[in-house]
Amino acid sequence: MNREELFKIIKKKKSFLCIGLDTDINKIPQHLLNLDDPIFEFNKQIIDATHHLAIAYKPNIAFYEVMGAKGWESLQKTVDHIRKTTNEVLIIADAKRGDIGNTSAMYAKTFFETFDFDAVTLAPYMGLDTVSPFLEYEGKWSIVLALTSNKSAADFQYLTDKVKNESLYETVLKTGQSWGNTNQIMFVVGATKAESLLAIRKLAPDNFLLVPGVGAQGGSLKEVAKYGMNDTCGLLVNSSRGIIYASNDKDFAEAARKASSDLQKEMRIHLENAGLL
Numbered sequence: 001m002n003r004e005e006l007f008k009i010i011k012k013k014k015s016f017l018c019i020g021l022d023t024d025i026n027k028i029p030q031h032l033l034n035l036d037d038p039i040f041e042f043n044k045q046i047i048d049a050t051h052h053l054a055i056a057y058k059p060n061i062a063f064y065e066v067m068g069a070k071g072w073e074s075l076q077k078t079v080d081h082i083r084k085t086t087n088e089v090l091i092i093a094d095a096k097r098g099d100i101g102n103t104s105a106m107y108a109k110t111f112f113e114t115f116d117f118d119a120v121t122l123a124p125y126m127g128l129d130t131v132s133p134f135l136e137y138e139g140k141w142s143i144v145l146a147l148t149s150n151k152s153a154a155d156f157q158y159l160t161d162k163v164k165n166e167s168l169y170e171t172v173l174k175t176g177q178s179w180g181n182t183n184q185i186m187f188v189v190g191a192t193k194a195e196s197l198l199a200i201r202k203l204a205p206d207n208f209l210l211v212p213g214v215g216a217q218g219g220s221l222k223e224v225a226k227y228g229m230n231d232t233c234g235l236l237v238n239s240s241r242g243i244i245y246a247s248n249d250k251d252f253a254e255a256a257r258k259a260s261s262d263l264q265k266e267m268r269i270h271l272e273n274a275g276l277l
Contacts, residue, residue: 001090001118001139002183003208007232009055009088011277014268016233017260018056018092018210020240021046021078023063029248039067039074044081045253046244053260056090056236057082058210079115090118090236092210096145098123098130105133112137119143121188121210124172128179135180141208142185144176147200149190149213173203182206186236189228197227205230212238214263221263225270233276239263 001009010016023039032038047057059078064071082091093111097104097120111117112134119141122131134142147157147169157169164171176185186208189200200209209228214221214237221237228235239259247255271277 003232006055006090006208010233010271013053013055013088013264014271014277015053015055015264016235016237016267016271017054017263018058018090018236018238019046019050019054019243019256019260020094020212020238021057021059021063021244022240023059023074023244025067027245027248029250029252031250037070037074037077039064039071040077040081042244042252043074043078046256047078047082047085049253049257050243050260051082051086051089053257053264054089056092056238058092058094058238058240060094060240076115079117083116090141091116092141092143092236093117093120096121096123098125100126100129104130108133108137112140119186121145124176127175131176131179135184140184142180143210144172144185144187146172146176146187147189147196153190170199170203173200177204177207182208186210188212195223195227197224201228201230206232206234208232208234208236210236210238212240214239214242221266222270225267225274229270229274229276231276233271233274237263237267 021043023042025039028038028042032041035041059075064075079091097107111120121143124130124144131142159168173187179185187204189209189211190213211224224237243256243259246259
C-alpha cells in the first residue's frame, strides 16, 4: 500500500485511526480465558467490530512474544484474520527493532514475509544499516522512531548538536528522509509532544507520521490534527488501551466499536476542516 492508496482509504473511511492491539492476557475479559486461543479470539472480535472505522492495526509484538510459541501463533492468526476481513487497513508490527547486517535482514524477512506485515517500527540508533534491509521490500513501510512521548526521551532525543544547531530527533528526521522516499519512510512522533509537530512538519512536510499517545496517555487529537496534518492527512493516530479495554466484560467488542466510532467522528471533523473530504 503506497501513500496515495493510504490517503484514498483515509478519505473513504473519513478516519486516520490506528488501533493498537496491545493484547495482554491479564487484561482481557475473563470469559475468554477458557478458549483455546483467548488472545486471538479477543483480537478477532475487536477487528470484526472496528475494521470499518480504522485505517491501521498495530500489534505490539512484546505482548505476543512474551507468551512464547503460542503468542507467535496468536499473532500470525491475527494478521491472517485482518487479511481475510479487509484489504483497506495497514498492518503495522510495533517491534522497534534496531540491528544491522544479517540480523536486520532476518527481522525484515520475519515481519514482511513470514508474517506479511505492511510496516514495522524501527529504532534508528545504528543508522542506515538498520533500515536498509527493510527498504528492499517494495510496497512496505519502515516507521522510524523520531520523537517519543516518554519522560526519559529527553535523555537523548533533545540533545543538541551545537555545530548543526539541531537536536538529535531533528537529525533523525532529516537523515531518515534521505534513506527512502515518502512511500517507504514514516516517523513515530508522540502525541504528548503535539506542540512539536509544527516544527516537525517543517522538517518532514510530506512523510506520514505514526502518532501514539492519544487517549490513555493524554495526547490531544485536536492538537495533533492542528499541527500535524498535511495535504494528504499524513497522520496515523494510534489508540490502544482506550479502545481495546473500553470494557472488560462480554460487551468488550461493542465498547471498542463505540470508542473507535467516537474517535472517527472527531477525525472526520478535522479532515473536513482541513478541506480533505
